[in-house]
Amino acid sequence: MITRHATKEIIYFFVLTMAAIxxxxxxxxxxxxxxxxxxxxxxxxxxGFVLFFFRDPGRKVPPGEENVVAPADGYITDIETVEEPEFLGGKALRIGIFLSLFTPHINRSPVDGTVRYIKYHPGQFHNALHSRICGRENEANSIGIDNGSFPLLVKQIAGIIARRIVCTPCVGATLSRGERIGMIKFGSRTELYIPVSVNFTPKVKLGERVRAGSSIIGVIGKEVTP
Structure with missing residues (x-):
């Protein structure tokens, strides 16, 4: 299936292809x-590659409310504790996922919850592999989600090729785990931030490939008192 977010690109590149032919x-x-x-x-x-890039494969969401699923397809590049002042207001575990040109670029909600915060950040287009630089300076979109027990933040970050971020939910929207929440076009990264006050156990390691909506990125236990 081709994502509905690619209508303009598919038409544009079709015309370009026919002209070249x-x-x-x-x-x-x-x-x-x-x-x-x-x-x-x-x-x-x-x-054919354009159609391949904009594919939107169906995913089987694993059962279990304690399971947090990957918000993007790609490779794990970061698992570290950082300050997250934008939405969480404190220390958080950051898990970074790099999306290459060959992985689907659809973003999905990692948990059931309600969207409490959305903010677009204009910026640069550094290589998405350079997490520290692009996380601070690149074009990005932040989505804060509250699942009723704890908040978390999903950050869509544009890369050196990407020039457009799509975010489909609005503040107040109710999300299901694995539900589509947007996409980043042409190479990018997605970051997940979970407060350190939450008993979260990562189930991935650096370099591991994950699939949005179906790979369990970690498991939530009971909330820890700060």
Whole structure:
């Protein structure tokens, strides 16, 4: 399935692909060089990659309210304790996920809950692999979610290629674990922040590949008194 957020891009690249095919066909006809027709395969492959990039695969959400699922597809690049003053107002465990051009870019809610905070941050477009720099300076969108027992923050961060972040819920929206909450177009990272006051046990390690909505990124126990 192709995500509904890609309608403009799919139309734009389709027109571009057809134009490229037309130019190649005309050159082959005018010059009489039939071998030029083989070049048509390149714009076709490019358009195929565009469709591949904007895929939105279905996911089976694992049962269990204690399970926190990955908010994005990609590779775990960070698991560390940091200050999170924007929404949580204190120390939090940050889990960073890098999304390459070859992974689906749909973001999903890691828990059941209600959206309490959304803020867009304009910024730069540093390489999303450089977590410390891009986390502070890149274009980003923050989504604060309250699941009734604790709050957490999902941060969508644009990368060196990405130029558009899509956030579908609004403040007050009720989310189900694994529900789609948006996407980041063309290479990016997603970060999950959970307060250290919560008894959260990570179930992933650095370099591990996760899938949005289906991979268990950690397990929640009882809240710890600060």
């Amino acid at each position: 037309g130019v190649i066909a005309c050159l082959a006809y005018v010059t009489g060089a039939a071998w030029l027709n083989w070049l048509i395969i390149f714009p076709v492959l490019f358009y």
